[in-house]
Amino acid sequence: MNRTLLAILKILAKENKIIGSKEIAKKLKMYGVNLSERTVRYHLKILDERGLTKVFGKEGRIITEKGRQELESASTVEKVGFIINKIETLSYLSDFDIDSCKGKIIVNLSYIPKNKLKKAFQAMEYVFNSPFVMSNKILFIEEDNNNIVVPDNHVCLGTVCSVALNAILLKHGIPVISRFGGVLEIRDGQPYRFNALISYDGTSLDPLEIFIRGKMTDVSGAIKNGYGRVLASFREIPTVCLEKVKEIYSEMQKKGFQGILMFGQPNQPLLDIPVGIDRIGIIVVGGLNPVAAIEETGIKTYTSAISTLYDYQAMVDFKEISDNLK
Amino acid sequence: MNRTLLAILKILAKENKIIGSKEIAKKLKMYGVNLSERTVRYHLKILDERGLTKVFGKEGRIITEKGRQELESASTVEKVGFIINKIETLSYLSDFDIDSCKGKIIVNLSYIPKNKLKKAFQAMEYVFNSPFVMSNKILFIEEDNNNIVVPDNHVCLGTVCSVALNAILLKHGIPVISRFGGVLEIRDGQPYRFNALISYDGTSLDPLEIFIRGKMTDVSGAIKNGYGRVLASFREIPTVCLEKVKEIYSEMQKKGFQGILMFGQPNQPLLDIPVGIDRIGIIVVGGLNPVAAIEETGIKTYTSAISTLYDYQAMVDFKEISDNLK
Numbered sequence: 001m002n003r004t005l006l007a008i009l010k011i012l013a014k015e016n017k018i019i020g021s022k023e024i025a026k027k028l029k030m031y032g033v034n035l036s037e038r039t040v041r042y043h044l045k046i047l048d049e050r051g052l053t054k055v056f057g058k059e060g061r062i063i064t065e066k067g068r069q070e071l072e073s074a075s076t077v078e079k080v081g082f083i084i085n086k087i088e089t090l091s092y093l094s095d096f097d098i099d100s101c102k103g104k105i106i107v108n109l110s111y112i113p114k115n116k117l118k119k120a121f122q123a124m125e126y127v128f129n130s131p132f133v134m135s136n137k138i139l140f141i142e143e144d145n146n147n148i149v150v151p152d153n154h155v156c157l158g159t160v161c162s163v164a165l166n167a168i169l170l171k172h173g174i175p176v177i178s179r180f181g182g183v184l185e186i187r188d189g190q191p192y193r194f195n196a197l198i199s200y201d202g203t204s205l206d207p208l209e210i211f212i213r214g215k216m217t218d219v220s221g222a223i224k225n226g227y228g229r230v231l232a233s234f235r236e237i238p239t240v241c242l243e244k245v246k247e248i249y250s251e252m253q254k255k256g257f258q259g260i261l262m263f264g265q266p267n268q269p270l271l272d273i274p275v276g277i278d279r280i281g282i283i284v285v286g287g288l289n290p291v292a293a294i295e296e297t298g299i300k301t302y303t304s305a306i307s308t309l310y311d312y313q314a315m316v317d318f319k320e321i322s323d324n325l326k
Numbered sequence: 327m328n329r330t331l332l333a334i335l336k337i338l339a340k341e342n343k344i345i346g347s348k349e350i351a352k353k354l355k356m357y358g359v360n361l362s363e364r365t366v367r368y369h370l371k372i373l374d375e376r377g378l379t380k381v382f383g384k385e386g387r388i389i390t391e392k393g394r395q396e397l398e399s400a401s402t403v404e405k406v407g408f409i410i411n412k413i414e415t416l417s418y419l420s421d422f423d424i425d426s427c428k429g430k431i432i433v434n435l436s437y438i439p440k441n442k443l444k445k446a447f448q449a450m451e452y453v454f455n456s457p458f459v460m461s462n463k464i465l466f467i468e469e470d471n472n473n474i475v476v477p478d479n480h481v482c483l484g485t486v487c488s489v490a491l492n493a494i495l496l497k498h499g500i501p502v503i504s505r506f507g508g509v510l511e512i513r514d515g516q517p518y519r520f521n522a523l524i525s526y527d528g529t530s531l532d533p534l535e536i537f538i539r540g541k542m543t544d545v546s547g548a549i550k551n552g553y554g555r556v557l558a559s560f561r562e563i564p565t566v567c568l569e570k571v572k573e574i575y576s577e578m579q580k581k582g583f584q585g586i587l588m589f590g591q592p593n594q595p596l597l598d599i600p601v602g603i604d605r606i607g608i609i610v611v612g613g614l615n616p617v618a619a620i621e622e623t624g625i626k627t628y629t630s631a632i633s634t635l636y637d638y639q640a641m642v643d644f645k646e647i648s649d650n651l652k
Contacts, residue, residue: 082523180528197408199528202506204520205540210531213540 003081004043007033009052009071012063018056025149034109034308036146084201086306087163087178094167096312098248101255104309106167107139107158110291111302114153121322123220123297124290128318130223132230132289134259135160137315147310154302158315161287161306162233162259165252169237172248177236177279181207184232184261184271184283186222191261191283193271195229206305208233208286217292231286232261236279239266245282259285329407330369333359335378335397338389344382351475360435360634362472410527412632413489413504420493422638424574427581430635432493433465433484436617437628440479447648449546449623450616454644456549458556458615460585461486463641473636480628484641487613487632488559488585491578495563498574503562503605507533510558510587510597510609512548517587517609519597521555532631534559534612543618557612558587562605565592571608585611 011027012019021040028035035043044061047053052067063071096103112120128136139158141148150156166176180197196216198207208231211217222228237245242263249260262283264270270281286292291303337353338345347366354361361369370387373379378393389397422429438446454462465484467474476482492502506523522542524533534557537543547554563571568589575586588609590596596607612618617629 194530197530199525202525202528204523205536210536210540214531214536 004028004033004035005047006071008040008043008047009063009067012053012061013068013071016063018060018062020060022144022149024061025144026151029149029151034148034304036148037144038146081204082201083203083206083306084178087166087200090306090309091163091167091170091176094164094171094309096164096167097171098168098251098255101312103312105312105315106161106164107307107310108161108287108291108303108305109139109148109307110157110159110288110294110304111151111154112157112294112299114155116299117155118325119297120294120299120301121325123293123299124318125322126223127219127290127293128322130289131258131261132219132223132285133159134162134164134285134287135257135315136318137256137312138318138321139310139315140321147308151302157291158307158310159287159290160257160315162284163306164257164287165259165284166235168252169241169245169248172244174237174241174245174248177276178233179236180234180273181211181286182232182234183211183216183229186226186228186230189222189226191232191271194232194234194273197234197273200233208288209303209305212288212292212295212303215295217289217296219289219293220296231289231292233284233286234270234273235282235284236275237282239278239280242266242280261285330354330359330361331373332397334366334369334373335389335393338379338387339394339397342389344386344388346386348470350387351470352477355475355477360474360630362474363470364472407530408527409529409532409632410504413492413526416632416635417489417493417496417502420490420497420635422490422493423497424494424577424581427638429638431638431641432487432490433633433636434487434613434617434629434631435465435474435633436483436485436614436620436630437477437480438483438620438625440481442625443481444651445623446620446625446627447651449619449625450644451648452549453545453616453619454648457584457587458545458549458611459485460488460490460611460613461583461641462644463582463638464644464647465636465641466647473634477628483617484633484636485613485616486583486641488610489632490583490613491585491610492561494578495567495571495574498570500563500567500571500574503602504559505562506560506599507537507612508558508560509537509542509555512552512554512556515548515552517558517597520558520560520599523560523599526559534614535629535631538614538618538621538629541621543615543622545615545619546622557615557618559610559612560596560599561608561610562601563608565604565606568592568606585613587611 021037025037025040052070053061054064090106096105141156144150169176178200182194183196185192185195218228219230222230264281275281347363351363351366378396379387380390416432420432422431467482470476495502504526508520508523511518511521544554545556548556590607601607
């Protein structure tokens with residue numbers, strides 16, 4: 001029984017009445033599961049076949065007694081997922097092709113209250129004109145669609161996740177080792193040192209979400225006067241891949257991507273962080289810096305980092321949406 | 327140049343005027359450095375000798391030009407400290423003896439606003455009567471002393487840190503491996519599963535502080551109706567030590583300590599978390615559960631987990647202070 005099926009069963013057990021797939025999809029967000037209504041229906045059919053749920057009327061479902069028993073026994077063995085697995089899974093599943101700029105890319109999803117939208121976009125404007133963002137493309141989703149459910153009175157903002165870089169390099173046969181999410185101190189506009197680090201393979205919470213929640217960033221200061229703290233991550237590549245990585249990155253830059261702030265030297269620590277043997281450290285900006293800037297103004301967002309795969313062609317220029325809101 | 331010397335230099339550079347050791351000690355807290363005025367004076371003398379600071383009048387110091395240069399170059403190599411090092415260092419340095427109940431024990435320090443003190447103690451009362459606390463002894467410090475500086479309008483609360491268990495076992499030659507800090511879901515009063523985990527060797531922020539800040543606990547629910555979420559940690563001991571650990575733990579219980587919620591089986595996962603070969607998992611309560619309970623009522627505290635070593639004999643019964651406040 002996978003996490004999604006369990007989450008759906010949990011919702012049905014909690015509601016204890018007939019509910020439809022659309023409502024289930026909305027409630028799933030509370031469990032950190034992002035699914036389209038269509039995918040929810042697919043999972044509901046599996047549950048029906050196993051006798052754990054029962055159809056009532058048009059699309060409505062209710063949990064069966066067998067479903068309740070399954071829920072009780074199954075959830076004891078439900079595992080805590082570690083972030084590194086999410087990174088590796090989505091990197092593998094992404095089919096974004098840098099040459100054609102087509103395919104599904106990894107995005108972070110944030111939900112912004114509608115009545116704070118103008119202020120939020122003002123706060124992000126300078127971030128999208130800075131080096132501390134992966135791309136100036138965003139997803140701007142106002143109503144539910146096949147892939148994303150948007151909670152009432154909110155708008156969904158998608159930003160290109162920095163793990164998209166891993167996915168692009170992986171498609172070229174280059175393995176990127178994601179080590180730490182961190183808060184990077186900026187002085188004189190340059191990376192100076194990490195103030196905080198959390199290892200991706202040792203946490204079930206996304207490090208960048210932790211730093212945003214803990215109010216540890218000062219993206220605004222970093223951009224406006226060159227002194228501040230931005231979200232960044234520390235990764236490693238095999239030394240043998242360096243030239244190829246630079247070549248692909250230069251191609252990425254032509255297509256409007258950026259994000260690598262520093263390359264280290266083979267076997268040499270980068271900003272005091274040691275690397276593995278025959279590896280080179282790289283420092284990559286966090287895709288959530290625009291969202292950190294929103295939170296710095298006191299607006300609360302609900303954010304899910306390294307969230308999902310989304311069609312890159314559906315993304316639009318930040319400026320386009322921003323100008324419309326003015 | 328160690329972190330303390332650097333922090334003192336930073337304060338002097340920022341103030342840019344003559345300041346005394348008492349004021350420096352207070353400001354050091356902002357850098358997470360807990361030192362007595364006396365220890366600050368000791369460090370200032372080192373800085374004087376190196377020509378980095380200069381004495382002005384009675385106890386006042388100012389930073390020299392050489393001090394500024396040193397600060398600039400030294401802080402680039404200042405390292406981010408990982409929590410596991412703090413755990414191992416304090417476990418080794420603690421000289422608390424369980425038989426005589428004398429010596430320095432590891433404590434967490436929290437600062438509570440004076441005007442919220444009564445409410446805070448009410449919130450903690452049921453925690454100190456529950457299994458989710460290491461000991462019913464606390465430090466209650468209202469004014470600066472040789473070891474602790476108390477910020478204005480605050481009171482310092484010290485709770486026995488769960489790492490004290492590591493220290494006691496280490497004195498008996500038993501190595502404890504601290505793996506994860508976590509949020510432990512309680513059902514029917516029993517540990518059910520971990521909701522979140524962060525590895526101690528992969529984070530520069532204390533996991534339990536992160537969970538408190540992120541409002542992920544429900545200590546109140548866990549105690550009042552048996553369903554909730556408490557702070558806990560996952561550790562491992564070598565299988566060969568099990569009997570000895572149980573023997574020492576039983577001695578600890580006689581002296582008023584508690585905190586081990588579960589012992590696993592050799593080589594067997596405990597609450598789904600796999601252990602190393604020939605090791606046994608144990609689940610230990612977080613020493614900060616009383617502080618989590620305070621935060622759950624909406625009172626903001628400033629907390630430093632696994633903070634410092636303090637004379638156990640200076641600790642008093644929670645009830646004694648609590649009764650006085652009623």
